Amino acid sequence: MNLILEASNLVKRFQGLVALKHVSFGLMRGEIMGLVGPNGAGKTTLINLISGSLNPTNGEIIFEGNILQQPAFRRARLGIARTFQIAKPFSGMSALDNVAIAALFGSEGQQRTMHHARQFAQQWLDFVGLAHRSSMRADSLGGPDRKRLELAKSLAMKPKLLLLDEVMAGLNQTEIDEVITIIKKMRDQGISILVVEHVMKAIHALCDRVLVLHHGQNIAIGKPSQVLNEPAVVEAYLGKKHA
Amino acid sequence: MNPSLRWFALFGTLAILVAVPWIAPATWVQFGISTLMLATLAQSWSIIGGYTGYASFGGSVFYGLGSYGTAIAMIEYHLPFGVGLILGALVAVTFAVLIGLPVLRLRGHYFAIATLALAQVVPAIVSNLDIAGRNIGLILPLLRNDALFYESALGLLVITTLSIWYISRSRFGFGLMAIRENEDAAAAMGVNTTLYKTLAFAIAALFSALSGGIHAYWITYIDPGGEFDITLNVKMIIMAVFGGPGSVLGPIAGAFLLSGVSEILSFKISSVASLFFGLVIVIAVVLMPRGLADLWHRYKKLGLHYFSENIRENRV
Numbered sequence: 397m398n399l400i401l402e403a404s405n406l407v408k409r410f411q412g413l414v415a416l417k418h419v420s421f422g423l424m425r426g427e428i429m430g431l432v433g434p435n436g437a438g439k440t441t442l443i444n445l446i447s448g449s450l451n452p453t454n455g456e457i458i459f460e461g462n463i464l465q466q467p468a469f470r471r472a473r474l475g476i477a478r479t480f481q482i483a484k485p486f487s488g489m490s491a492l493d494n495v496a497i498a499a500l501f502g503s504e505g506q507q508r509t510m511h512h513a514r515q516f517a518q519q520w521l522d523f524v525g526l527a528h529r530s531s532m533r534a535d536s537l538g539g540p541d542r543k544r545l546e547l548a549k550s551l552a553m554k555p556k557l558l559l560l561d562e563v564m565a566g567l568n569q570t571e572i573d574e575v576i577t578i579i580k581k582m583r584d585q586g587i588s589i590l591v592v593e594h595v596m597k598a599i600h601a602l603c604d605r606v607l608v609l610h611h612g613q614n615i616a617i618g619k620p621s622q623v624l625n626e627p628a629v630v631e632a633y634l635g636k637k638h639a
Numbered sequence: 640m641n642p643s644l645r646w647f648a649l650f651g652t653l654a655i656l657v658a659v660p661w662i663a664p665a666t667w668v669q670f671g672i673s674t675l676m677l678a679t680l681a682q683s684w685s686i687i688g689g690y691t692g693y694a695s696f697g698g699s700v701f702y703g704l705g706s707y708g709t710a711i712a713m714i715e716y717h718l719p720f721g722v723g724l725i726l727g728a729l730v731a732v733t734f735a736v737l738i739g740l741p742v743l744r745l746r747g748h749y750f751a752i753a754t755l756a757l758a759q760v761v762p763a764i765v766s767n768l769d770i771a772g773r774n775i776g777l778i779l780p781l782l783r784n785d786a787l788f789y790e791s792a793l794g795l796l797v798i799t800t801l802s803i804w805y806i807s808r809s810r811f812g813f814g815l816m817a818i819r820e821n822e823d824a825a826a827a828m829g830v831n832t833t834l835y836k837t838l839a840f841a842i843a844a845l846f847s848a849l850s851g852g853i854h855a856y857w858i859t860y861i862d863p864g865g866e867f868d869i870t871l872n873v874k875m876i877i878m879a880v881f882g883g884p885g886s887v888l889g890p891i892a893g894a895f896l897l898s899g900v901s902e903i904l905s906f907k908i909s910s911v912a913s914l915f916f917g918l919v920i921v922i923a924v925v926l927m928p929r930g931l932a933d934l935w936h937r938y939k940k941l942g943l944h945y946f947s948e949n950i951r952e953n954r955v
Binding site for chain 1: 808809810813814816817820821823824825826827828829830831832
């Protein structure tokens with residue numbers, strides 16, 4: 397087995413609330429894994445633990461064979477990139493400079509000059525279809541374009557592992573299809589992806605496997621077509637009578 | 640304005656500023672020294688407050704430490720002024736790093752309050768130290784050479800501004816701006832936020848302290864109330880914000896203009912001067928909340944609409 401990421405027995409407690417209870421899973425190299433579950437299931441907490449925004453109460457996360465303990469910025473340089481559920485771009489700067497910052501500080505960023513970083517950034521704006529908006533200020537971009545910008549930023553970090561936190565929320569059908577295409581192209585570049593998503597269509601279209609969280613517990617893992625029809629999963633989402 | 644004309648204007652202004660001590664009356668030179676120092680302080684504040692987004696009210700602490708460091712080195716240890724200046728700056732930078740590490744963990748208002756507390760506490764400590772002359776103060780060797788002080792203050796402002804210009808287009812500057820815009824996102828993108836914030840705080844402290852050191856030697860008599868003057872913080876912030884924080888020349892323009900206004904007002908109508916000064920600032924905040932730098936860039940495009948747009952945005 398060639399695992400890029402392995403979580404074992406992850407526990408996260410916020411004072412009285414246990415957000416994650418003994419969650420374990422492994423992500424294969426080049427795999428897209430979906431992370432689903434009702435609101436408050438602990439999906440974003442799990443993303444935060446992997447990216448280093450939070451530290452686990454218990455358990456460990458292993459990335460490429462090493463236990464992750466370093467602060468968020470070092471994990472970013474190791475090749476772990478993330479998007480944020482609420483896309484908050486660097487609003488006063490141009491779209492290009494937003495991505496250039498990722499190119500300057502991401503996994504190979506230390507060797508890049510400002511000039512190279514901007515060139516590299518332009519490449520990723522092209523990739524997500526934002527080339528024509530590169531000189532616009534980030535806060536003048538609309539919702540869908542901000543999502544694209546988030547993707548371009550995370551890609552410019554040259555990640556090995558990408559954590560996508562609800563990049564499709566608020567998009568219409570056409571836009572969702574576009575983002576699905578972009579994410580597939582990301583995988584083709586060899587990036588392993590963990591994707592939190594409520595849009596089931598996207599989960600089916602993208603994911604090799606899904607991990608279902610409910611009240612902080614891992615209640616199912618496997619192929620989307622199987623897992624999402626399991627009674628326990630349906631119950632978690634829709635309540636007992638539908639199961 | 641085309642680039643060559645802009646450089647011409649910049650160097651022309653600089654040449655006039657350099658020549659001031661030889662062409663202007665003595666009172667102008669003295670006004671010039673304090674204005675140049677305020678401009679340096681506004682620029683220092685812009686590094687931590689404008690570029691990094693951490694609104695510090697502690698600039699007076701570093702100014703005072705630089706001032707006292709220089710004075711003590713010269714009086715107690717009979718060191719030359721230059722060495723004293725460097726020692727004073729060293730004290731301030733060390734203090735900025737030590738205090739910055741815990742204080743820069745606070746965000747927003749909490750950071751502002753913590754630095755404001757520092758601005759209160761440090762002078763209280765200094766006024767109880769024998770080596771600092773307690774609350775009586777210290778007297779430095781007398782040097783009557785306003786032209787020299789003027790040129791030193793101008794030189795310091797130029798060095799500060801060149802540093803900011805360099806920072807604003809460097810990897811470091813981009814990291815600072817990322818922290819200002821969204822610190823969590825910056826860290827997730829690989830910016831070492833703790834290191835960058837602390838460095839920005841230390842650089843701001845460095846230039847404030849150098850300014851304080853020059854001030855001490857110029858004014859020759861220093862006391863805690865004067866060198867750790869808390870209203871300095873308000874002045875540097877207002878000047879930087881008025882000019883445009885996070886722009887290279889904005890804070891200088893703010894400092895020059897506001898010092899000029901305040902000087903003219905207190906000359907003409909001394910009793911109600913501060914009232915008018917307040918009025919000028921209120922009007923400026925309403926009409927151009929993003930400062931002179933923003934006015935400069937966007938007035939050309941929008942004309943008078945620039946002001947009406949800001950009024951609408953302010954919902955006055």
